Amino acid sequence: xxxxxxxxxxxxxxxxxxFLTNKSSEAEVRRLxxxxxxxxxxxxxxxxxxxxxxxxxxxxEFGGSGYSYVELCVIFEEMGRRLLCAPxxxxxxxxxxxxxxxDDAAAKAEYLPGIASxxxxxxxxxxxxxxxxDESGIEMEAAASDDGHTxxxxxxxxxxxxxxxxxxxxxxxxxxxxxxxxxxxxxxxTRTSLSTMDQTRxxxxxxxxxxxxxxxxxxxxxxxxxxxxxxxxxxxxxxxQMGGAQECLDSAVQYAKDRVQFxxxxxxxxxxxxxxxxxxxxxxxxxxxxYYAAWCGAEMNDELTSVSSLAKAYCSEAYFHTTAExxxxxxxxxxxxxHPAHLYFKRAKSSELLFGDPTYHRELLAQAIGI
Numbered sequence: 001x002x003x004x005x006x007x008x009x010x011x012x013x014x015x016x017x018x019f020l021t022n023k024s025s026e027a028e029v030r031r032l033x034x035x036x037x038x039x040x041x042x043x044x045x046x047x048x049x050x051x052x053x054x055x056x057x058x059x060x061e062f063g064g065s066g067y068s069y070v071e072l073c074v075i076f077e078e079m080g081r082r083l084l085c086a087p088x089x090x091x092x093x094x095x096x097x098x099x100x101x102x103d104d105a106a107a108k109a110e111y112l113p114g115i116a117s118x119x120x121x122x123x124x125x126x127x128x129x130x131x132x133x134d135e136s137g138i139e140m141e142a143a144a145s146d147d148g149h150t151x152x153x154x155x156x157x158x159x160x161x162x163x164x165x166x167x168x169x170x171x172x173x174x175x176x177x178x179x180x181x182x183x184x185x186x187x188x189x190t191r192t193s194l195s196t197m198d199q200t201r202x203x204x205x206x207x208x209x210x211x212x213x214x215x216x217x218x219x220x221x222x223x224x225x226x227x228x229x230x231x232x233x234x235x236x237x238x239x240x241q242m243g244g245a246q247e248c249l250d251s252a253v254q255y256a257k258d259r260v261q262f263x264x265x266x267x268x269x270x271x272x273x274x275x276x277x278x279x280x281x282x283x284x285x286x287x288x289x290x291y292y293a294a295w296c297g298a299e300m301n302d303e304l305t306s307v308s309s310l311a312k313a314y315c316s317e318a319y320f321h322t323t324a325e326x327x328x329x330x331x332x333x334x335x336x337x338x339h340p341a342h343l344y345f346k347r348a349k350s351s352e353l354l355f356g357d358p359t360y361h362r363e364l365l366a367q368a369i370g371i
Contacts, residue, residue, distance in 0.1 A: 009074055016078045019051060024082040026340050032085035033199035037163050039086040047086070048118025054092060055116025058100070062112035069232065073239035073294035080243025083200050083343055087121045087160035093236040094159065094229065095122030098168050098179065101228040102217040107181065111166060122166035124229065125155035125182075125206055133230070133356045135177060135223050142171040142178060142213065149173070149180060149215060150188075151208040161204035162193045169213060175220025180213030187211065198350035200343065231304050234312040234355050235297045238290040241319040241351055244344050245283045248326040251341070252276060255330055266329075275325050282318035289314050306368035309361035316352040316361075323348040 005013070023043045032038055047053045057072040058064025072092070079088065096115050099108050114120030130137050140153030151171050161167065165184040170177055182189065188211035194203045217225060253276060256267030266272050293311035296304040323345040327334035334341045352358065 005070075005074070009071060012071055013074050013078060015051065016053070016075050017081070019047075020078055020082040020084060024079075024084045026343075029083050029085055029200060029340075029343065036193065038160075038200075038202040039163075044086055044121075045118055047088070048116070052116075053088070054096075054118050057092075058096060058112055058116045062108055063116035064112070069235070069297035070291075070294045073236060073290065073297070076236045076239040077243035077246075077290075080240035080347075081247045083244070083347060085200050087123070087163065089201070089236065089240070090123035090160040090164065091115055091121055093233045094124040095164075095166060095168050097232045098124050098225060098229040099216070101232070102179065102225045103221070104217040107214075107216045111181065114166070120166050121160065121164050122168065123158055123160050123164040124226075125158045125161060125167050125169045126226065127157045128154060129156050131157070133360070138170050138172060138177050138223075140169070140171040140208070142173050142180060143210075144173070145212075147212060149213050150210045151180060151182065151213045152210055153208055155206045155208070157194070158204050158206050160202055161206050162191050162202060167206065168216065169208070170222055170226060171213070173219045175218075177222040177226070178219045179216040179222040179225060181216055182208075182211060182213045186213075196350065198346045200347060201350060228300075230355060231308040232297050234308050234361070235290070235293040235304075237351055237354065238286070238293055238308075238311040238315040241315045241348070242283065242286045242290045244347060245279075245286060245315075245319045245322040248322045248341070248344050249276075249279050249283050252279060252326045252329045259331075272329060275329060279322050279325050282322060286311075286315045286318040306365055309365040309368065312355065313358040313361040313365065316348075316358050320345075320348040320352050 032040060052065050053075055055064035056067050056075060057069055060066040096112065099111055111120065115122055127133065128137060128139055140151065140155065142149045142151050151169055153171070155169065167182045167184060169180045169182050171180060188209040190207040192205045194205055196203050256272050256276060257265055259266045289311040293307045296307045327341045327345060330339065330341055333339050
């Protein structure tokens with residue numbers, strides 16, 4: 001692997017950073033998180049048409065640009081810095097990866113071009129009321145019908161499930177866990193937006209009542225696809241977390257330089273120095289884990305299973321600790337609604353639990369390396 005980003009990758013980062021700085025300012029994040037949809041359709045279209053972000057890692061044969069997962073994680077890192085309010089994670093890290101990791105060429109040809117062009121907002125409906133991320137947590141049933149399959153049950157905590165036009169649903173058939181494509185306006189589907197701590201990332205509860213679904217891949221082959229999708233998703237999330245952590249570190253350092261107490265900047269006090277040094281160590285270590293995991297994701301090598309869980313566990317804790325220390329260094333102003341510190345704190349806590357908490361991923365890591 002390379003231990004530094006290429007000139008082209010750094011240019012991609014700069015272009016994405018400039019775009020997100022203009023389109024995802026703090027004021028815009030606060031505006032969008034109060035809306036029902038939680039995103040700006042015009043910005044979503046610009047991301048696809050002007051920058052090609054939705055199709056960045058989708059093969060050219062399906063309308064994408066054919067870049068690797070490393071380039072995609074560069075984008076996720078910059079989105080994490082700016083707390084982008086858009087259905088990008090659900091569409092690209094979840095739905096697109098699920099399709100790409102399936103062995104269903106027809107489904108790829110049918111759905112990936114719409115994702116790449118920005119026309120399709122997609123998500124994966126995985127978790128249920130039990131909140132589990134393992135195979136046994138999928139209890140929803142799919143029944144065979146004359147036209148295919150019908151789905152009955154409830155999915156919870158579905159990211160952007162309130163507005164997705166394509167929902168990839170995990171459900172059980174006689175053969176085992178299978179994946180189904182469900183239209184957002186399908187009969188029998190009821191969508192309810194959920195109140196969440198992190199208002200910048202919308203979630204929904206989806207109720208299915210004999211809702212028609214189109215099988216993706218072979219019946220019973222869904223868990224293998226979901227496993228790979230989850231590994232890639234947590235790698236993308238780790239990159240996003242490190243982008244947010246870097247922003248919090250930068251904010252804390254700047255405030256420590258600007259805030260004067262007892263006639264000197266507070267950054268000159270040893271207690272603040274220690275906090276900032278610990279934050280820097282966690283951010284740099286987390287980036288190393290996230291970058292290596294991104295490379296494993298690009299290669300789809302055997303290490304991905306262990307490295308993805310390692311990155312998820314470490315980056316989750318590093319991000320949460322960095323956001324908490326950022327609030328502490330800012331003091332009283334850091335606790336107020338008007339300051340952006342709490343937005344990162346809430347995103348960090350939500351991301352820590354998403355796809356399983358650090359303890360769960362340490363267990364997966366231990367299993368993967370045989371201890």
